[in-house]
Amino acid sequence: MTTPLKASMVLDSAFTIAPVDNRIYGSFIEHLGRAVYGGIYEADHPEADEQGFRKDVLRLVKELQVPLVRYPGGNFVSGYNWEDGVGPVAQRPRKLELAWGTIEPNWVGTNEFADWAKKAGAEVNMAVNLGTRGIDDARNLLEYCNHPGGSYYSDLRISHGYKEPHRFKTWCLGNEMDGPWQIGHKTAAEYGRLAAETANVMRLVDPSIELVVCGSSNRGMPTFAEWEATVLDLTYRHVDYISLHTYYGNRSNDTPNYLARSLDMDNFIEAVISICDYIKAKQRSKKTMYLSFDEWNVWYHSHDQDKKLEKWTIAPPQLEDVYNFEDALLVGCMLISLLKHADRVKIACMAQLVNVIAPIMTRNGGGSWRQTIFYPYLHASVYGRGVSLRPVIKSPVYDSKDFTDVPYLESAAVWNEEQEALTVFAVNRSLDAPLQLECDVRQFAGYRVAEHLVLEHDDLKAVNTEEEERVKPHNRGNAAISDGKLEAALPKASWNVIRLVRTRP
Ligand code: AHR
Numbered sequence: 001m002t003t004p005l006k007a008s009m010v011l012d013s014a015f016t017i018a019p020v021d022n023r024i025y026g027s028f029i030e031h032l033g034r035a036v037y038g039g040i041y042e043a044d045h046p047e048a049d050e051q052g053f054r055k056d057v058l059r060l061v062k063e064l065q066v067p068l069v070r071y072p073g074g075n076f077v078s079g080y081n082w083e084d085g086v087g088p089v090a091q092r093p094r095k096l097e098l099a100w101g102t103i104e105p106n107w108v109g110t111n112e113f114a115d116w117a118k119k120a121g122a123e124v125n126m127a128v129n130l131g132t133r134g135i136d137d138a139r140n141l142l143e144y145c146n147h148p149g150g151s152y153y154s155d156l157r158i159s160h161g162y163k164e165p166h167r168f169k170t171w172c173l174g175n176e177m178d179g180p181w182q183i184g185h186k187t188a189a190e191y192g193r194l195a196a197e198t199a200n201v202m203r204l205v206d207p208s209i210e211l212v213v214c215g216s217s218n219r220g221m222p223t224f225a226e227w228e229a230t231v232l233d234l235t236y237r238h239v240d241y242i243s244l245h246t247y248y249g250n251r252s253n254d255t256p257n258y259l260a261r262s263l264d265m266d267n268f269i270e271a272v273i274s275i276c277d278y279i280k281a282k283q284r285s286k287k288t289m290y291l292s293f294d295e296w297n298v299w300y301h302s303h304d305q306d307k308k309l310e311k312w313t314i315a316p317p318q319l320e321d322v323y324n325f326e327d328a329l330l331v332g333c334m335l336i337s338l339l340k341h342a343d344r345v346k347i348a349c350m351a352q353l354v355n356v357i358a359p360i361m362t363r364n365g366g367g368s369w370r371q372t373i374f375y376p377y378l379h380a381s382v383y384g385r386g387v388s389l390r391p392v393i394k395s396p397v398y399d400s401k402d403f404t405d406v407p408y409l410e411s412a413a414v415w416n417e418e419q420e421a422l423t424v425f426a427v428n429r430s431l432d433a434p435l436q437l438e439c440d441v442r443q444f445a446g447y448r449v450a451e452h453l454v455l456e457h458d459d460l461k462a463v464n465t466e467e468e469e470r471v472k473p474h475n476r477g478n479a480a481i482s483d484g485k486l487e488a489a490l491p492k493a494s495w496n497v498i499r500l501v502r503t504r505p
Contacts (some may be wrong), residue, residue: 004436005408005435007407018342020385021390023067030076034356039356042365044365046110050375051116068124069349073127074175078099078129078131092106092109101177102316126171126172129326135194169209169210171202189234192234193234236279239370241347242291243292245294248330249299249301251300254400256398262334269344286371296351301321302322318356320361323464325459328373328471357377387416398452410496411428420501430492431460433492436490437486439486448502453475453498
């Protein structure tokens with residue numbers, strides 16, 4: 001038997017990072033592939049409701065308790081005319097969708113999505129088109145969505161059957177405008193000016209909204225950092241959040257290196273925080289800029305198959321990554337990274353929600369199922385609400401191709417004082433040794449282990465299908481508390497959720 005690794009941790013309710021903003025458990029639905037058509041919506045599906053939304057999918061979304069969903073894109077939004085998606089469906093145009101090379105039938109648009117989000121119990125994080133369009137359309141769309149009535153666009157909404165305004169609170173000022181692939185791609189100076197002016201006008205329409213300005217599409221962009229600095233210098237007083245996007249993959253099949261990628265996410269977040277704070281200092285501002293990590297996930301399995309897809313069809317199976325067990329481990333580490341930065345990351349969206357690089361998969365006309373990554377997302381969303389604590393961790397480390405001193409133990413903890421619940425999320429990155437965790441919880445007197453959930457599998461490449469859920473958690477973890485010490489064996493390559501609750505004498 002392999003000798004277990006040993007790691008220690010101290011948790012104390014005084015060591016707080018910040019209250020967790022529940023919106024970090026947000027997600028994303030883009031008009032892309034089968035996310036909308038065949039995903040959340042399929043009018044002739046046996047489980048379709050009166051509006052054509054799949055009830056089986058809604059059940060899974062509700063299980064995840066997704067608090068916020070970004071919509072309608074993504075790259076899609078940069079070529080989207082929102083007017084195509086409102087009013088009588090029969091009169092809506094079929095359009096060439098240029099970002100992804102498909103046909104957009106516009107069966108679902110802003111109002112239907114607002115209805116779907118309400119059914120799912122989620123807020124909408126709406127995006128405006130700053131690719132082919134600009135200030136005028138942004139203010140018209142906002143007037144259409146949020147103004148109560150008595151103006152052209154609000155009355156148009158009412159005439160479409162929506163008397164009550166949608167009151168969307170959070171708005172993205174375009175998408176990935178630094179990317180050469182983006183329709184209407186701009187330099188940082190061009191985008192920064194447009195975003196500032198658009199923000200200004202949108203706030204005249206509705207001063208209660210919150211605005212997200214585009215950061216870089218990923219940390220590897222050649223303009224990264226310079227883009228953030230230029231854009232923030234032009235928009236700092238107009239916006240509330242700057243966006244971050246990242247996707248990881250394991251194309252070289254180097255799992256130790258792959259599981260360390262969440263350290264890159266940590267570095268990315270910390271780099272963007274420092275740029276925000278540099279601009280804050282430069283502008284002598286009192287305001288703190290927050291981060292919206294509004295696209296994050298694993299994305300690489302579908303790259304090759306997507307190259308073979310036929311163009312100009314409706315809802316082809318694009319970006320349908322089938323996730324394996326090791327992807328779930330990395331997703332767990334990425335969720336921990338978000339929790340470790342709860343003081344600055346206030347919104348995050350797992351990209352995406354259904355079929356397209358998603359935790360939920362469906363078959364047209366058939367079933368729906370949970371991918372492997374569904375589980376860490378579910379656990380964090382359900383049990384990770386409260387205050388994020390700063391654990392003091394001592395863990396053995398390893399080196400991989402791109403990283404040094406990678407801790408075998410990756411962990412975060414959330415304390416919910418009201419519910420008297422403390423949840424420890426922990427990944428053991430070791431592929432061959434269990435990790436014996438010893439955690440000082442003396443400060444949480446009276447707490448006992450309610451449950452120790454474990455996601456583990458002998459095969460790192462195991463996947464879930466419609467027929468068989470091979471990767472799913474069990475609750476046979478051995479965590480136990482005695483004398484203020486929590487001890488648990490974290491199996492090799494595992495995601496763990498240790499739930500402590502207070503018992504009254
Ligand atoms: O989520 C898929 C795509 O990834 C989005 O449309 C785009 O914003 C990003 O590049």
